[in-house]
Amino acid sequence: MMKKEHSAYPESFSRRDGGLSTSRRAFLKTLVLGALAVPASALFARTAFAAQAGGDNVLIIYFSHSGNTRRLAGFIHDRVGGRMVELKTERPYPEDYDAVVDEAKKEQEANARPAITTTLDGLDKVDTVFIGYPNWWGTLPMPFFTLLERYPMAGKTVIPFCTHEGSRFGRSERDLRSLCPQARLLEGFEVRGSRVSGAEKDVAEWLTGLGLTAAR
Numbered sequence: 001m002m003k004k005e006h007s008a009y010p011e012s013f014s015r016r017d018g019g020l021s022t023s024r025r026a027f028l029k030t031l032v033l034g035a036l037a038v039p040a041s042a043l044f045a046r047t048a049f050a051a052q053a054g055g056d057n058v059l060i061i062y063f064s065h066s067g068n069t070r071r072l073a074g075f076i077h078d079r080v081g082g083r084m085v086e087l088k089t090e091r092p093y094p095e096d097y098d099a100v101v102d103e104a105k106k107e108q109e110a111n112a113r114p115a116i117t118t119t120l121d122g123l124d125k126v127d128t129v130f131i132g133y134p135n136w137w138g139t140l141p142m143p144f145f146t147l148l149e150r151y152p153m154a155g156k157t158v159i160p161f162c163t164h165e166g167s168r169f170g171r172s173e174r175d176l177r178s179l180c181p182q183a184r185l186l187e188g189f190e191v192r193g194s195r196v197s198g199a200e201k202d203v204a205e206w207l208t209g210l211g212l213t214a215a216r
């Protein structure tokens, strides 16, 4: 079955303003506001902290319905190591595209918290948490709301990555900030689902830019 064009979704974040993506803008804004709110030393400390990540103190948690985000998670794991966990719901989503699109919309409208089977044991030993998801109706799939209300990632470095069909991060970074108010949110990575297979080099550059070159 043909996938729906992203114009079928309620909002499109695919526009670029003068070549600067909305997610990039949001990140720069965060940096500026962050720099005003905290001393520069704290910002540098954050980067140094991130640079030490790798191995056991990294968790990569992702949700994927059709495999794009899983693939992207694999590229990140190849670089930084750590533990990969797939977020699973008690009741799997339908495989049929139209059916899952409808179900996800209903869940979002109901502000539902779908039951999940995933537990994050040993989270206290983890410093850096990558959170990966497909953009579903402009934000994270609702199971992440279930997960992050249970594990709000206080004191951890949270790094989002997202696949989509044009909406980029949508409002997911804002939602992540609300769900994880005491986490340090770093610049995320987004790519169209159809382009994930060619994104390995961009992933490597992004991680290097974050100071996360350390592998296992």
Ligand SMILES: Cc1cc2nc3c(=O)[nH]c(=O)nc-3n(C[C@H](O)[C@H](O)[C@H](O)COP(=O)(O)O)c2cc1C
Residues within 6 Å of the ligand: 006, 009, 010, 063, 064, 065, 066, 067, 068, 069, 070, 097, 100, 101, 102, 104, 105, 133, 134, 135, 136, 137, 138, 139, 163, 164, 165, 166, 167, 168, 192, 193, 194
């Ligand atoms: C329920 C549902 C809602 C979606 N909503 C959006 C959206 O709002 N904006 C967008 O760009 N793409 C949207 N997509 C497309 C997915 O984000 C995209 O295909 C993604 O790469 C799928 O990742 P996955 O293979 O890991 O599941 C949606 C897809 C589904 C199934």
